Amino acid sequence: MSIPKKYSLETDVVFVGHDDQFNSSVPPLYQTATFKQESLSNMGEYDYTRSGNPTRTTVQQHLAKVMRAKSVFAVTSGMSAMDTISRLLSPGDEVIAGDDLYGGTHRLLVYLQKMSQIKVSHYDTTDTDLVKSKISSKTKMIFLESPTNPLIKCVDVREITRHAHEVNPECIVVFDNTMMSPILMNPLELGVDIHYESATKYLNGHHDIMAGVIAVNNQDLAAKIYFIINSTGCGLSPFDSWLLVRGLKTLALRVERQQENAIKIAHWLESKGLKVRYPGLKSHPQYELHKSIARGPGAVLSFETGSVETSEKIVDGCDLFGVTVSFGCVNSLISLPCKMSHASIDEKTRSERALPEDLIRLCIGIENCDDLIGDLEHSLRVAGAI
Ligand SMILES: *Cc1c(COP(=O)(O)O)cnc(C)c1O
Numbered sequence: 099m100s101i102p103k104k105y106s107l108e109t110d111v112v113f114v115g116h117d118d119q120f121n122s123s124v125p126p127l128y129q130t131a132t133f134k135q136e137s138l139s140n141m142g143e144y145d146y147t148r149s150g151n152p153t154r155t156t157v158q159q160h161l162a163k164v165m166r167a168k169s170v171f172a173v174t175s176g177m178s179a180m181d182t183i184s185r186l187l188s189p190g191d192e193v194i195a196g197d198d199l200y201g202g203t204h205r206l207l208v209y210l211q212k213m214s215q216i217k218v219s220h221y222d223t224t225d226t227d228l229v230k231s232k233i234s235s236k237t238k239m240i241f242l243e244s245p246t247n248p249l250i251k252c253v254d255v256r257e258i259t260r261h262a263h264e265v266n267p268e269c270i271v272v273f274d275n276t277m278m279s280p281i282l283m284n285p286l287e288l289g290v291d292i293h294y295e296s297a298t299k300y301l302n303g304h305h306d307i308m309a310g311v312i313a314v315n316n317q318d319l320a321a322k323i324y325f326i327i328n329s330t331g332c333g334l335s336p337f338d339s340w341l342l343v344r345g346l347k348t349l350a351l352r353v354e355r356q357q358e359n360a361i362k363i364a365h366w367l368e369s370k371g372l373k374v375r376y377p378g379l380k381s382h383p384q385y386e387l388h389k390s391i392a393r394g395p396g397a398v399l400s401f402e403t404g405s406v407e408t409s410e411k412i413v414d415g416c417d418l419f420g421v422t423v424s425f426g427c428v429n430s431l432i433s434l435p436c437k438m439s440h441a442s443i444d445e446k447t448r449s450e451r452a453l454p455e456d457l458i459r460l461c462i463g464i465e466n467c468d469d470l471i472g473d474l475e476h477s478l479r480v481a482g483a484i
Contacts, residue, residue: 100205104271107134107164107280107281107350108281108350109282110163110164111164111346111347111348111349111350111400112347114156114160114343114351114383115159116156122407124343125153125156125327125340126152126153126346127153127336127337128151128152128153128336129336130147130151130255130336131146131166132145132146132147132286133145133146136222138182141344142282142445143168144304145333147261147333147336148328148331148333149328149333149334150333151333151339152438153336153337153339153340153343154172154333154336154339156343157163157172157339157342157343157346158170158171158172159333160343160346161299161301161311161325161346162219162313164280164343164346164349164393165280165284165293165311165313166280166284166286166287167293167313167314167315168309168314168315168316168317168320168347169313169314169315169317169320169323170312170313171232171312171313171320171323171324171327171333171418172297172309172310172333172334172339172342173309173310173311173312173327173332173333174308174309174310174332174334174335174338175294175296175298175308175309175310176200176202176274176276176294176295176297176298176299176308176310177202177203177296177310178310178332179207179294179295179310179311179312180202180203180310181206181294181295181330181332182312182323182326182330182332183272183292183294183312183323184206184210184216184240185320185326185330186270186322186323186326187210187214187216187238187239189215189216190215190216190392191216191217191239192217192219192236192237192238193207193216193217193218193219193237193238193239193240193241194218194219194221194229194233194237194239194240194241195219195221195240195241196220196221196222196223196234196241196242196243196246196251196253197209197221197222197223197450198222198223198232198243198249198251198451199241199243199248199274200243200246200247200274200276200315200450201439201440201443203241203243203274204222204443207241207425210249210361210380211482213433219232222251222292223242223258224245224251224252224253224258224383224384225252226254227257229258229357230257230258230261233258233261233262233265233266233269233439234265234266235265235266236263236266236352237265237266237269237386238268238269238270239269239271239272240259240270240271240272240423241256241272241274242258242265242271242272242273242290243273243274243276243277244273244277244278244388244391245277245278245377245388245396245398246277246439247277247398247400247402247425247455247459248375248398248439248457248459249375249400249451249452250375250376250382250390250398250399250400251384252377252382252384252387254273254387254391254469255273255285255288255289255290256288256289256377256391256392256423257393258271258321259271259288259289259290260289261322262284263289270291270292270319271289271290271291271292272290272291272292272294273285273288273290273292273293273294274294274295274296274298275293275294275295276295276296276299276426277299277392277396277398277425278392278396279299279300279301279349279353279426280295280349281300281349281350281353281393282353282357282392282396283391283392283393286313286314286315288391289322291314291316291319292312292314292319293312293313293314294310294311294312294313295310295311296309296310297309297310297311297342298310298424298426299424299425299426299427300349300352300353300426301342301345301346301349301415301426302341302342302345302346302426303345303348303349303352303426303427303428304345304427304428305424305426305427305429306341307338307341307342307345309334309338309339309342310334314437314439316347318332339406352428352464353394353396355376355395355464356396356397356462356463356464357394357395357397358467359397359430359461359463359467359470360376360378360395360396360397360398360399360462360480361395361460361466362467362471363399363460363470363471363474364376364378364395364399365379365380366471366474367399367401368381369375370478370483370484371484372401372402372403372483372484373401374399374400374401375399375401376395377389377392377395377396377411378394378395378396379395383433383466397425397461397462397463398425398459398460398461398462399460399462400435400457400459400460401457401458402454402456402457403456403458403481403483404456404460405456406436406455406456406476408481408482408483409434409456409457409458409481410434410437411477411480411481411482412432412458412474412477412478412481412483413432413434413458414416415477415480415481416432416473416474417433417473417476418465418469418470418473419431419460419470419473419474420432421433423438423463424439425459425461426461427463428463428464429462429463429465430460430462430463430465430470431460431461431463432458432459432460432461433458433461434457434458434459435453435457435459436448436453436455436457438484439459440453451481
């Protein structure tokens, strides 16, 4: 037997291992809810798709390679991944979370606080010393995200995790890696216990499925997570698992091009005198920190214009940039978070978190970069921003 070779991530995302009786060149789709058994004394590997399905197994094993994890679980959305993880908590447990987490994550934490007596404290996670000082032997779970969006705040996940495990070896550090994807960052290698992502974004890359993934190395945690997924029935459907495998193959290629475009656009906007937030710019306050934990700045950035009215005109004036929530798609998107993805957060909390009302978020796609800059330039000129 040959020793399995270690390949780079760019190769691993393309090379999907699977077994098929006809040697199909892409994994087959088992669009079936039940599986017949040989006999009562000889049960097969699968019986019911809620508990397991060969197409879901294929995507999970493939993701385990890509996410550099021992076990990966595919579920119906990013929020479903977060819900699964939160069920590891018991009433009275103390939880620490960032103050600029994804809106849906924040909503679920508020619900848990109210309905399950989980004690959640939110802190500015860019202040490493502050977060460290709040971690105690009672801290059961920590939710981190980096860079956040649209404020693009970065977290010293390595140091916070190291400290948390020192104070309480049982503390579960959970990291939402949706903004980076495993191509740019591997949180398990930075020490976290659970790495999860919305696969609706970069992992799938085409905005044609909703999915979430959970990766762990600890086999005790893996068994608990599998129990919850099988009990609640949130495993990813066979067809969506199949589409996720297909999308994943171009992950490295997509992110490389999206990031190349994003770097050019961030510099272009900054050269026009606009205040740009992007971890690939030296002006970003955590430029060095981000570089030390990720292999690139990604493809989401935001900028301010100084006026809500101007920002609205810019968003409405673009042709190529779709006015859409979400990100990670091959197409470029533009949004005004205060009016769209973050509108559910009340104005007071938005101002407490210093979320500027005129902030425009750009999620860069794989188009020709000159076309993208041309579209932005036209829209910015018409709106009077440049
Ligand atoms: C979109 C998103 C989620 C939620 O994922 P869904 O697939 O939409 O449920 C969680 N975290 C981040 C950072 C996201 O961008």
